[in-house]
Every structure is written in C-alpha cells, then in structure tokens.
Amino acid sequence: SGLEVGSEKGDALEREIKVELEEKELWTNFKELTNEMIVTKTGRRMFPVLKVSISGLDPNSMYSILLDFVAADGNRWKYVNGEWIPGGKPEPQSPSCVYIHPQSPNFGAHWMKAAITFSKVKLSNKMNGGGQIMLNSLHKYEPRVHIVKVGRPQKMISSFSFPETQFIAVTAYQNEEITALKIKHNPFAKAFLDAKERCNSKDVL
Amino acid sequence: SGLEVGSEKGDALEREIKVELEEKELWTNFKELTNEMIVTKTGRRMFPVLKVSISGLDPNSMYSILLDFVAADGNRWKYVNGEWIPGGKPEPQSPSCVYIHPQSPNFGAHWMKAAITFSKVKLSNKMNGGGQIMLNSLHKYEPRVHIVKVGRPQKMISSFSFPETQFIAVTAYQNEEITALKIKHNPFAKAFLDAKERCNSKDVL
C-alpha cells in the first residue's frame, strides 16, 4: 500500500517547485558515520528530525505533504568489526507506506511560510496500522517527500529525496559513535549527556 | 478583530448541517453550579473540553472550523455569599477573537469521521497575540462554533452555540463546588484528587 505516483514531474506551470533540506550539517555528521535509526514495535521517532522548506507553490492552491522511505538498495546490512557491510541476497524492495504530514491538506502559502517538520513520524518494524511506517531492520533507506496538489481533476505529484538523510534501520544501535552523536544533539537523551559529563569532569572528589 | 459573519445560515444545499455537543452530561453538571473558567496572562485551557460532532457537510468540500465566545450579557458578575449576582452597568460586548481549529482546513469527510476536540484553545485576560483568546474576567460567555467553506467564490458560514457550555471567566475559582468538580474529572488535577482521597480515608493511622 505504498504511494502510487502518477507523474514524478510537475507540469510546466509548476516546474519551479523547490524543496530544500534543513540542518544539512547535522545530517552530514551522521551520514559520515553511516546513520542508524531505531525501529520498535510501537514506533520510534527519527533523530535528526526531517525538516524541509518549500518554495514555488501556488499560495492559493491546496496541497498535502507526504513522506515515505525508499529502499536505497536490496541488501541486508551487517555491522562487523566496526564496519557496515552488505550481505546476503539483494532483493527488490518496494517503497514504505506513506506518512501524511499532520497539517495536510493546506494552502501553498501555509507550506511556504515556515520550514516543515516531520517530528511526529514513527518508524516501526511491525505492521500495526497505528500510523507508524514499517521498515525492514538492517536495510538502508532514503527519506522522500511528496507534494500532492489536492482537489484538482488530475493530481499532480512532485517528489524529492535527500541522500544526506540515508540511514540503516536497526533495533539497537550498532556504531557507538552514532549513539554518542544522538545523545549529544537530542534533548530527549539529556539524561545520558549529563551522565557522560559527570564522568568526564575532573572536579569529582 | 472578531469574526465577521457574512451569512448566519447556509444556503438551500447546506441546510442539513448539524453540530452536536459531546459530553452533555458533564457540561450540565458544571452549568447547574454556574460554570467558571480560569483565564491567565499566558492562557489557560478549558475544562471540560469543548467537543462537537458534525454531520451534513459535503465530504469532498473543504472547510475550516472556528471557535469564538459570545458575551452572554453585558454584565459584570460578582460571587457574593455563595451566589453569582449581576452587577454594575451592562455594556455592549463584542464577540471574542476567533480560534481556528488546528486541523483546518480539511475535507468535510475528515470533520465528520470523528468528534472534533478543542483541547488546545487557551483563554486569557490579556492581549498577547500568541493565539490565545482574550476574555473579560467576571463576564459570562457562550462558546460558538463556526463552519466556514473555503476555496469558494462566496464564503458560506454556519454558526452554532451551546447554552450548556456557558461559563463565567475568572482569575481564581469562586465556587468551591466548581473546584471540586474540576478536580474530580480533570486528569491534570490528579494531585489534588489524591490529596482529598487521603484526607477522606479512614485507614490513616
């Protein structure tokens, strides 16, 4: 039940739609180590959070913004001796289910006035129809954003993906450098940042 | 900057729109004691929360759902000897600013598939443009819901208000029976419910 794309490119009137990834530096830091995202039964948020800014929409037309995840390859990956190596038999992978941004549908003017944040999307390794996106653990994915014009006779869909945001889905972090980077930047992991700072401090008696 | 109502009634095609208040029994319990709602500088949520179910919309048309508060009279009210009495000089009151339900705009089908909850609206006694609704303390109000068809040449607005949900805006609760009823039903006031239960318990040593 993935997204069925009628036309990957917009028509002549819409050709100037642009979607720009926010916080590229942060994403690049993770990508250089090979990024990992936790998947759980009930669904886990992404960190970093995918944020994009959009321009070139018709302010008065109505759009929905969608997110899905494209399998970057058919491989199952393994973390061996501090390195991710592709393994097993590559199999064709279909795109994930689609997450609809909760502010959808809305006017072009709304989507363009501020960055669009996918903070609430949850990644799971089980099918349980609660709005989470199911991914296969130990497979590599690339997030992709779709802009769908709604309420028109023919739907127009533009799609954009972001290589900087590729990650491998895991049930537990493999690379401890990734863990450290998550703890460093995610405010919800503050407890572990504090613990590390206490250990590093030379002021302890 | 209140809502400007072009036409209070819909046209012939829309005449069957219905808006029903949810949790009427709870609202009635509060109304019988004369309901109070706290207003603060930064804004306070309502309890009970206003919930309505809507029917009769065109599933494929786009609507926004709005909430405002109509002054039930021009009086300033006083709580004297366990009773609310109207006082001072009745003055003409204009309706409050309007709160736009965060899921707006959306399809008729969306608004009809489940009850619509205004849990996030915040009532204030100050003007501070942060999305809160400013009300005059010690004045009586009646919540009113507007259904606005969007993206059409002429806007169609239907309005519905709910006498069961009338309340007096206050900066501190006056009637302690209202306080007790709020504590009994609002999960965020659980701390005070527990305290009361501990006092009432005969099991203490």
Place this chain on the structure above:
DNA sequence: GACCTTCTCACCTACGTGTTAAGC
C-alpha cells in the same frame, strides 16, 4: 479592609531517550 490578579510551587499527565538484561 475587600476584591481581584499575579506568581511560584508541588504534583501530576504524557511521552521521548538510551541502557540493560532477558528472550529467541
């Protein structure tokens, strides 16, 4: 003084983190 408003506080709800040990 009487009345109303403001602020701080303890105590909740609700839920997002990686850790750890157990399960398979």
Place this chain on the structure above:
DNA sequence: TCGCTTAACACGTAGGTGAGAAGG
C-alpha cells in the same frame, strides 16, 4: 554461541493542575 529483538527501567523534556502567598 552468536546475532538480533524485546521489554522494563531510570531519567529526561514539555506542559497542564489548583493551592497559597503576595501584589495592587
């Protein structure tokens, strides 16, 4: 054993309560 997954847990973020003292 090994590799991967699960569930309980401590510890955060974020913010909604009325109480009570202080302010005007």
